Amino acid sequence: MADPVERRVNLALYLASCRTPVTAEQCRNAGLGYSEDQDEAAFLRMFERDKEFLRAAGIVIEVVRDDEAEAYRFDPTASYARPVELTDEERAALKVIAAALAADPGFPFGDDLAIALGKLTDAGQTGPLAAAELAAGGDDGQGLRARALAEAVHTRKSVTFGYTNQRGESKSHHVDPYGVFFREGVWYLIGQDRDLDARRTYAIERMRDLDVNPKRPRTPDFERPEDFDVRDHEKLPFQYGTGALAARIRFEPDVAWRADRLVRGHGTLAPLPDGSVVWDVEARDLVRLAQWIVAEGPAIHAVEPPALVEALRTGLREVVDRHA
Amino acid sequence: MPNSTDAAVRARRLLALLPHLKRGESTPLADLAAAVGATTAEVAADLATLTLCGVPPFSPLDMVDLEIDGESVTVNMDPPGLDRQLKLSANEARALVAALDTAGYDDDSPLRRKLAEATTDTVPSDEIARTVRTGTAPGGIADLYAALAGAAAEHDKVSITYLTGTTGRMSERVVHPWALVNRLGAWYLVAFCEGVGEERVFRLDRIRAVAQTGERFTPPSNKRMSVTPSAERLPVAEVRFVPGATLPDGREWPGVSLEPADDGSVIARVPYQGVAWIARRVVARLGEAEAVSPPEVRDAVRTMAAAMLTDLR
Incomplete structure (x- = not known):
């Protein structure tokens, strides 16, 4: 029996070269690497896996059915990409991003990224140097778990895992995964916790013994709510907690250009005649917001609510007193 | 096997x-x-x-x-088939979207739109964006990123307008962009700065603008790829956290080590490159942290907090 890599490449080349649809049996007898000694059921399982592989590689296989058998045809229009016209800067950016992240174990999709780059750029165009360390503390398995969870999100399979929260309490969870996102060194999962009957966010670095439901892998376990959008769950550090408050922050004219970068799509920005910019944003933890203002400063000011200004004043007084 | x-x-x-x-x-x-x-x-x-x-x-x-x-x-001969590139599969498209997210390329960026056209039709157009997000990049840096990547690829010197975060001072610098490095989601430029005659690390979201100079540079053969300074050569500040305070980790304070004290407080020892850098971090704790030593850091914390307090009045 041929090496599975050779067999799959042979199958791809064969389907692409055939002008008429071919059956599984024709593929088996074409010398592509399927064993003649294999029983029918085992061959068909292997053939199915090989077709799945080809689809995952971007090959679109059309299924042609008649009364007697099912046959398969390579769809060149749906499979081949038109050349993508990239500017020099876009190409360089793609190469840098891919070079940095494809080799970083904290990035869950490194293999796919490397192959995608191979499809988009020509050989002979080495990019600038780049590196990445996305996940905190190097790789602690976050990348692998994030990859498995992203796949479970895509296939809509439920997952189970053990989890230790910030208070050190450990518990098992059974979750329908809706999305994954990354922030400052940590990957997070958002999903519907079946036991709690509530939507929750979990830090993937705190998970252990992650299992994706292996039963009926092609049948989804749940429906994701149509209005779910992972971007709605990316919050700023001061937006966690209960009781939303309207806050207003002012960026001085010299740093007004930073506002768009710092707000990360949250709230609304409005320029003032003097060149400064005000940011109206929802906050749930005014002390954390006051800390954020200091950390991201200088030239960023608390405006409203008065409790925010007071939190900042109280905190700064305490700093001065402690260092007197 | x-x-x-x-x-x-x-x-x-x-x-x-x-x-x-x-x-x-x-x-x-x-x-x-x-x-x-x-x-x-x-x-x-x-x-x-x-x-x-x-x-x-x-x-x-x-x-x-x-x-x-x-x-x-x-x-010797063209391959017997598949001689044109295949469209991006769903997984490959997801990888690209997640990667481009880190550098601020949002759904509407021209690059993302071009790549969407190269993706197999079996991928629902908005499913990836609604379920996977690496969105660590602040808004508006994609153009900067592309300009710096292009300059690094072509060995073009560039002029950058840079905000030094700890001091709030803007400066114009001519730099040789050597490498782009991502740490914990933030992109940094590693470059030779002509003004100081040394290598420097610049955080991309603090670069306001990039301009071509029309000059080229010769890249060094031995490029540094880390953006965190070697702690061995740096002074160490001692910072006491009050009992119950949220403690810093290596993400926020690179190189920090923590030691519990008998009274329930925790002593953090952290290497620092600039006094203003560590002082701002201590002030931002708004009373949960106290710089114990060295005196220059303690003084800087007090001065910075007092100035902010005056500003509030």
């Missing part, structure tokens, strides 16, 4: 290599390796495997026909 994941990745890489093989062309293995994100040895092994692949009846004319000669490969 290779595991099934490795074999699947390798088979996909072989399919991605096929369109790069043009009859009569001789290509360095290193270039092919760079194109598909593999090592030169991996690509050499891939090409050797490809010579065993073909279509029925598998005569010499039906096989992938190439020769590996040292550091390059010469293609």
Whole structure:
């Protein structure tokens, strides 16, 4: 029996070269690497896996059915990409991003990224140097778990895992995964916790013994709510907690250009005649917001609510007193 | 025996290599390796495997026909099929979206739109964006990123307008962009700064603008790829956290070590490059932290907090 890599490449080349649809049996007898000694059921399982592989590689296989058998045809229009016209800067950016992240174990999709780059750029165009360390503390398995969870999100399979929260309490969870996102060194999962009957966010670095439901892998376990959008769950550090408050922050004219970068799509920005910019944003933890203002400063000011200004004043007084 | 994941990745890489093989062309293995994100040895092994692949009846004319000669490969005949690049599969599109997210390329960026056109139609257009997000990049840095990546690729000196975060001072600097490095989601430029005559690290979201100078630089052979300074050469500040305070970790305070004290407080020892850097971090704790030593850090914390307090009145 041929090496599975050779067999799959042979199958791809064969389907692409055939002008008429071919059956599984024709593929088996074409010398592509399927064993003649294999029983029918085992061959068909292997053939199915090989077709799945080809689809995952971007090959679109059309299924042609008649009364007697099912046959398969390579769809060149749906499979081949038109050349993508990239500017020099876009190409360089793609190469840098891919070079940095494809080799970083904290990035869950490194293999796919490397192959995608191979499809988009020509050989002979080495990019600038780049590196990445996305996940905190190097790789602690976050990348692998994030990859498995992203796949479970895509296939809509439920997952189970053990989890230790910030208070050190450990518990098992059974979750329908809706999305994954990354922030400052940590990957997070958002999903519907079946036991709690509530939507929750979990830090993937705190998970252990992650299992994706292996039963009926092609049948989804749940429906994701149509209005779910992972971007709605990316919050700023001061937006966690209960009781939303309207806050207003002012960026001085010299740093007004930073506002768009710092707000990360949250709230609304409005320029003032003097060149400064005000940011109206929802906050749930005014002390954390006051800390954020200091950390991201200088030239960023608390405006409203008065409790925010007071939190900042109280905190700064305490700093001065402690260092007197 | 290779595991099934490795074999699947390798088979996909072989399919991605096929369109790069043009009859009569001789290509360095290193270039092919760079194109598909593999090592030169991996690509050499891939090409050797490809010579065993073909279509029925598998005569010499039906096989992938190439020769590996040292550091390059010469293609004798076009491959017997799949000589054009395939569209991006769902997983590949997801990987690209997640990667581009880190550099601020949002759904509406021209690059994302171009890549969407190269993606297989079986991917629902907005599913990836609604379920996977690496969105660590602040808004508006994609153009900066592209300009710096392009300059680094072409060895172009650039002028940057940079905000030093700890002091709030803006400066114009001519730099030689050597490398782009991502740490914990934030992108940094590693560059030689002509003004100070030394290598410097610049956080991308603090670069306001990039301009071409029209001059070129010669890249050094030994480029630094880390953006965190070596702690061994730095002074160490001692900071006491009150009992119950949220403690810093290595993400916020690189190189920090923590030691509990008998009274329930925690002593943090953290290497620092600039006094203003550590002072701002202590002030931002708004009373949960106290700089114990050295005196210059303690003084800087008090001065900074007092100035902010005055500003509030």
